[in-house]
Amino acid sequence: MEFLQQYQEIVEQGIEKYMFKDKPRELYEPMNYIINHRGKRLRPIMVLMACDLFGGDIKKALKPSLAIEYFHNFTLIHDDIMDEAPLRRNVPTIHTVYGLNTGILSGDGLLLKAYKFFEDLEPQLYKACVRVFTHTGLLLCEGQQYDINFETQDNVTFEEYIRMITYKTGVLSASSFEIGALIAGAPFRDAKNIFNFGKHIGIAFQIMDDYLDVFGDQKNFGKQHAGDIVENKKTVLYLMAREHGTEEERKELDFWYSKKTDNIDKVYGVEKIFRRTKVDEKTLRLVEKHNEIAHDYLMKIDISEEKKKPFIELANYLLRRDS
Amino acid sequence: MEFLQQYQEIVEQGIEKYMFKDKPRELYEPMNYIINHRGKRLRPIMVLMACDLFGGDIKKALKPSLAIEYFHNFTLIHDDIMDEAPLRRNVPTIHTVYGLNTGILSGDGLLLKAYKFFEDLEPQLYKACVRVFTHTGLLLCEGQQYDINFETQDNVTFEEYIRMITYKTGVLSASSFEIGALIAGAPFRDAKNIFNFGKHIGIAFQIMDDYLDVFGDQKNFGKQHAGDIVENKKTVLYLMAREHGTEEERKELDFWYSKKTDNIDKVYGVEKIFRRTKVDEKTLRLVEKHNEIAHDYLMKIDISEEKKKPFIELANYLLRRDS
Structure with missing residues (x-):
């Protein structure tokens, strides 16, 4: 799909442009490490698509779209620790390369960095987007906890399962579209x-x-x-x-x-x-x-x-x- | 100091009032656990003090002051994991009681919850406070990383040390006062x-x-x-x-x-x-x-x-x- 590639290129350029150059290197290098191991960039693309749909300015949506990608990668870093996963996208996971402590800390830092990427928005819009973002983050944590619970829970119901995947997967793509729409003034x-x-x-x-x-x-x-x-x-x-x-x-x-x-x-x-x-x-x-x-x-x-x-x-x- | 106690009571009442009742219990119980093991509540008190100094409405500053306390506790949860600390304030640390994964996840959740506690503020003020909050969070992560670096770094300079403690300790009390002042319209x-x-x-x-x-x-x-x-x-x-x-x-x-x-x-x-x-x-x-x-x-x-x-x-x- 050509349109996907076009959006993807915009996202990649943004990621390249805003690559973290802050110090200390030991904190930010792992963030760049995971972000640069690509993935399909679906969530930031969703932000841009929704912004386009409602006639918004893609440029205005770029940094918030990166916030979503950073957030996604923050969850990957911490999830990989919890799952004791040695590999992600065929490369060693952060905690495998840099150790547990750096995994925790650079995950935290990446979540905080994500918040910064909304700061170019005017206050009204900033608040609207950051609220959606925070709420989404909490639901993801809740979904992750439900998922952990299920491992030892005997009587998981179908409804509980749907709620879990909604929180873990559904809400982030939903919010990506919503944030794009909000930025376009939908x-x-x-x-x-x-x-x-x-x-x-x-x-x-x-x-x-x-x-x-x-x-x-x-x-x-x-x-x-x-x-x-x-x-x-x-x-x-x-x-x-x-x-x-x-x-x-x-x-x-x-x-x-x-x-x-x-x-x-x-x-x-x-x-x-x-x-x-x-x-x-x-x-x-x-x-x-x-x-x-x-x-x-x-x-x-x-x-x-x-x-x-x-x-x-x-x-x-x-x-x-x-x- | 009488005035400290008075502020402390306000903070305790707020913490009691807003104790997390969300689900799943497994995610939120550890948050309540660490928050209820008191501490001096100095940082939220600083928010209230600064708000008072500039003639602001303490009620308006209460939830943001709790945000600071939650943030502080989020850092304690993750720091205790990194330090492998068995005890905090003489009670077992979160990861000791609930395990590593819950420690990471409920720490993440607590940081996100903290952001929610600014949401009663009007957009302009919300943005101002949340920006300070995010920036502070990042400096804390950086300070923590410098502290980790120092363990194996031979030639730590006096200036580097001062920067590290400024980021790790100075900035959070500084921002607590600043946020109180902002809410008072200073x-x-x-x-x-x-x-x-x-x-x-x-x-x-x-x-x-x-x-x-x-x-x-x-x-x-x-x-x-x-x-x-x-x-x-x-x-x-x-x-x-x-x-x-x-x-x-x-x-x-x-x-x-x-x-x-x-x-x-x-x-x-x-x-x-x-x-x-x-x-x-x-x-x-x-x-x-x-x-x-x-x-x-x-x-x-x-x-x-x-x-x-x-x-x-x-x-x-x-x-x-x-x-």
Whole structure:
């Protein structure tokens, strides 16, 4: 998608321009390290897209869009510590390279730096954007805590799961769009519409992620096959299988999830239950449902269909749909 | 000091009123845990004092003053992880009770919560206060990193040390006063004056802390005697002793600081060098110098001496002077 690349270039130029040159080097170098290991820059792109949609000035949205990217990277630094992850985007994680303490501290610093990147906005707009930003940050922390809780929580409900992925993934894309809209001076109602578009795309994306972990084409997906099953993760597939399965299937599922192992019998056994309970199809329908809700919110915005096209393309791209 | 207690009560009531009841409990309980283990509440008191000095509305300053207290506690949570400290104010630290991951995450959450406590302010004032707050946060991170660097850095200069304590201690008290002044609508110049008052009191306090570690009356001070010497900390005493000592004294100092031990010979040996090089007296003179600079800034403010009295009393209290 050409438009994505164009936005991406703007973001990359911004990141290059504002690379941290502050001192002490030991604090800021790790920030540059993680930010420079690219990623798709989807969230800052969302800020710019929404700003464009409502006829705003992209230049004005650039620094706030970087704030979102910095925030995202702050969460990656701290999450990687919590997950004891050695690698991120195929390079060693911050705490692996620089140690735990620098990981914590440069994460903190990056969050604070993110706040600075709203400071060019006039007070009214500054307050509106920073409020959204702070609120989003808190929801992400809450989502992360729910996710941690789920590891040891026996009776995770489907609703609890949806709330968790909404907080962890949905809200940040939602807020990225909203902040872009606010900067463009969009009416409050439309800022909320684009927020909700982003929220449901985010939810759909996360559910698709669960689906692809098991049923995806490994070549394109590039992760360990069925890593979630190996790790006993309570994904949407697992939760729906427990909900829709027979007593016997539930028992079998509990048996497999009683031990963490990449044993092939476990992976096949669980996959079989997933297919038998038809949660593969159900999951795809759920993705479609959230995609449609997102679409409906987009349609509520009184702007030409032509200008909305990139949003639909982005959704299709994120959900790996060919249409 | 009666006035301190009165402010303290206001702060305690605020903390009680706004205790976090959000969910998930696992995220917010640790925040309440550390906040409820009191401390002197000096920083929020500083916000209220400055607001009072400039005739502002204390009620308006309360939530921002709590923001400062939350921020302070956020730094304590993360610092305790970095220092691997088992205790804080005689109770187990957050990561000891709740684990490393909750320590990191609830620290992050507390920083974000702090930002929310400015949101009752009108946009102009909100922006002014949040900017000061963000900037202060970054300087604290930088100060913490310098402090970490010093552990392995051989040639720490006196100037570098002063910068480190300014960032780590001076700036937060400075900003607490400044934010109180801003909320009271003080003129920009006076907000800067009270900022500088707080900055130099903070520096003086930190230098006094170094002094008391070695030369303080243990009964009142309540820490391990000469813990800084045991830990090879590059305090102001150490740096001045290296600067003013003879070649031989420098060599002796290097010898003692080549090993971490609470050996009594080491402590006495280093103390003797400190006395011989007269850095005990020099340090007290330095405390006095920063106290005087602070005082001069206070005097620049065109407000009755009567209203400034609490500030001088606070300074004396912090510097443990009887006058």
